[in-house]
Amino acid sequence: MANAGVSRASGTPRGPASYRPAPGSIPESPGVYRFRDEHGRVIYVGKAKNLRQRLNSYFADFAGLHPRTQTMLTTATGVDWTVVNTEVEALQLEYSWIKEYDPRFNVKYRDDKSYPYLAVTMGEEFPRVMVMRGAKQKGTRYFGPYSHAWAIRETVDLLLRVFPVRTCSPGVFRRSARIGRPCLLGDIGKCSAPCVGRVTPEEHRAIAEDFCDFMSGSTARFIKRLEREMFEAAAVEEFERAARLRDDVQALRRALEKQAVVLGDGTDCDVIAFAEDALEAAVQVFYVRDGRIRGRRGWVVDKIEEVGTAELVERFLLQMYGDAAPEALPREVLVPAEPPDRAALADLLSERRGARVEIRVPRRGDKKTLLETVARNAEEALAQHKLRRAGDLTARSRALEEIAEALDLDQAPLRIECYDVSHTQGSDVVASMVVFEDGLPRKSEYRRFSIRGLAGQGDVASIHEVITRRFRRYLEERSSVGELSADGAAAPVGEPIDPETGKPRKFAYPPNLVVVDGGPAQAAAARRALDELGVTDVAVCGLAKRLEEVWLPGDDQPVILPRASEGLYLLQRVRDEAHRFAITYHRAKRSKNLTESALDGIVGLGPARKQALLRHFGSVKRLRAATADQIREVPGIGPATAEAIVAALAKSSKGDET
Structure with missing residues (x-):
């Protein structure tokens, strides 16, 4: 080489x-x-x-x-x-x-998957059971989604004993019809073989409808019918047929065991939960029939206007059930917030269903627990949607172009740094710096700051200090970088790499755009800090939370980006990431300070043992809940010290309550 x-x-x-x-x-x-x-x-x-x-x-x-x-x-x-x-x-x-x-322009692969559904093509003359992904097709019944395709195939293999529906492709179906001989599944009894006329189209459709009814939750009547036929066959000494029916019942029971029981028998409800931010909302619906989860669906919607959770619930229920078939409506709909006109909406759904539909917000018990589970799925769906949207090259490029145009920048801000301040009533003040390059987070360059000496002076002073510290380090590191090598054979000497560690210097790269969490005062403070250091080639803006307004230093009016714009979406995502990073650091620091202050004055408990306690229990909350025997498990903590710790934490808890 x-x-x-x-x-x-x-x-x-x-x-x-x-x-x-x-x-x-x-x-x-x-x-x-x-x-x-x-x-x-x-x-x-x-x-x-x-x-x-x-x-x-x-x-x-x-x-x-x-x-x-x-x-x-x-x-x-x-x-x-x-x-x-x-x-x-x-x-x-x-x-x-x-x-x-980790070059910013090299392709980065991200895992993305669409979950498989069990589909029954009821729109065809001879309905077919199959695994499907992607867009839904008209005239097809869907069940799921499932986490893996093999889970669907296992369920179908069990059910084909009782409901021998066609599963073959159109090519195989036509070939069997042409030669007059069914495929292997027809020979072993797992297909009713409509291709060779063993059943009429009407009989085969009836089998497919029974299959769909079973998957929709009407399970008891099929098991009872098979058991009745089994006993009748045994009574007339048709033992082989009785044995086959017994195996069919066992197959149905095994298929049911694969579907989680979450509520009591007979419970028929849809459980709906939301995860939202200022611009988008993700919706997840779990379909519960006969106490079992029969399927799940999800949506993501742009919040074009300012609406709360209650309004989202109302509009979603209207959209979801407005054109739904009567049999698709459940007896009960569980939602996270009561819609503004719950009674009228319930009456409308009841009229469409032909029976009463209740809309409820569960307050306790298994239904509330299930709603919390659905809410966690909605949060994950929103996070995955944001990841896919961030991974869309076209959307990211458009976002950067929109930001450059709105802020009147010379070029797209390929590197954006965002700063946020977090504190508790002016104490334990911390700040975060997050970095986005080419519209994607670069977590290896995130930084956090502990701010001292500014307690009670507010976010504006804290922003000024953080920007000053960050760019002073940048100027210092830039001045220590040499010139490029004159001979073309060697790598440039001026590369901002620490010669001792071989890693990039912490603050060696300047951003194109600095975003601060806040309005005109915070943006002006950041600009003032840069001007004092003589940094003039870095743009600054503030992003206010309430109306998602973008503020430029010195401007009397904000820059308003369209709510559905990719540029505003990216700025909001950068701001939210800075807020998350700051809150995480603040909580860790506050927890440490609370623990150390509560343990001050205990004889024999120095800084090292305080740290050992925090490492062992993970948080002050768990330490407060621990018994003296559990505390004694920490190396270096004796019986007397453990009792003193329990007493000190109990005393501090009472003080907090008062």
Whole structure:
């Protein structure tokens, strides 16, 4: 393996032409290349069988490149490469560099899956049972979703003994009809073989409808019918038929065992829960029939207007049940908040169902527990939706362009830093810094700050201090970075890497945009801190929570982005992540301080043992709930000290209550 040349921009005009390698300078050997930005940071790594051919393709026809590649080339200010002996070495080096540098423009794979459903194609002449994913089709009954396709196939295999519905593809069905011989499932009794006329279309449809009824929750009547037929067969000494019916009953019972029992027998309800933020809401519905979860569905909706949970419940129920078939409506609907006009809505659903429908908010018991479970699923669905949306390259690019246009920036803010302050009535003040690059979080560069000496002075002073500390470190580290190497063979000396650790310096890279959680006062404080340090090439804005207004320093009126815009969505996501990170740090610090203050003055309990207690129990809440015997399990804590700890924590708890 051998190093090759490097091409760097000279500082005049920005663009691929400014750092295009000289003709003939790129070797035709296999190798790996790196594009770097103006700060020396690697933003893209690639490999090539022929370096000259591959790199020339970037500079030959800029207009014909993919928009993402164009953005990468305009962001970069230089390219270097390393020659290797074989393509295998190139692959290994590329993987190593991608892992080391985590370049923002390299593809990042994210797991994404659509859950499988059990589908019955009732719209066909001969309905078919099958596993389906993706968009729903008209005329098809769906059950699920299931976590795995094999779970569906196991259930279907058990039920085909009793409900021998067709499961074959159209091609297999036509072939069997043409040759006049059924497939293997028809021979072993797991298909009624409508392809060869063993049953009429009407008889086969009746079997499919019984299958759907069983999956919908009407299970008892089928088991009772089979048991009755089994006893009748045994009474007339048809023991083989009785044995087969016995096996059918066992198959149905095993299929039922695979579906979780969550409520009492006979319970027929839909359980609906929401997870929401200012712009979107995720809805999850669990369908409970005869006390068992028969399926689950989810939706995500944009909140175009300002609505609360109660209004969301009302509109969702109208949308969900407005055109539903009467048999699809349950006897009871469990919701997290009572809709504004519950009685009228219940009457409307009752009229559609032909029987009474109750809308309730469970307050206790198994139904409340189930609603909490559905709510956790809604939170997970919203998180997954945000992850998919963040992973959408087109949406991210549009978001960055919208932000640049709204804030009048020269270029899209490829690196955004957001700051938030958290405290308890002015004490235990902390701040967070989160980093988003190319619209995605870069958690390795998150930072947190403990703010001292500003208790009671408010968020504005805290924002000023945090911005000052962060950018003072940036200026210090930038001044310690040397100039680029003059010879083209070596890696640049100016790369902001700590020579002692070999890792990037903590504050070496400046953002294009600083976002602070707050309104005009917080934005002005951040701008003032940057101006005092002489940093003029970083834009600043504030994002106020109540109306999601974007404030620029010195402006009397906010910038209003459309509520459905990708730009506002990204800014909100950045702000929420900063808030989450700050709250997490604040809670940890507050818990530690509460524990240490409550344990002050106990003889024989120094800082080391306080830390040991906190590590062992994990939180002050668990430590307060522990007995003296449990506390004695911590190394170094004796019986007398354990009793003293219990007494001290009990005393502090009473003080908190008063």
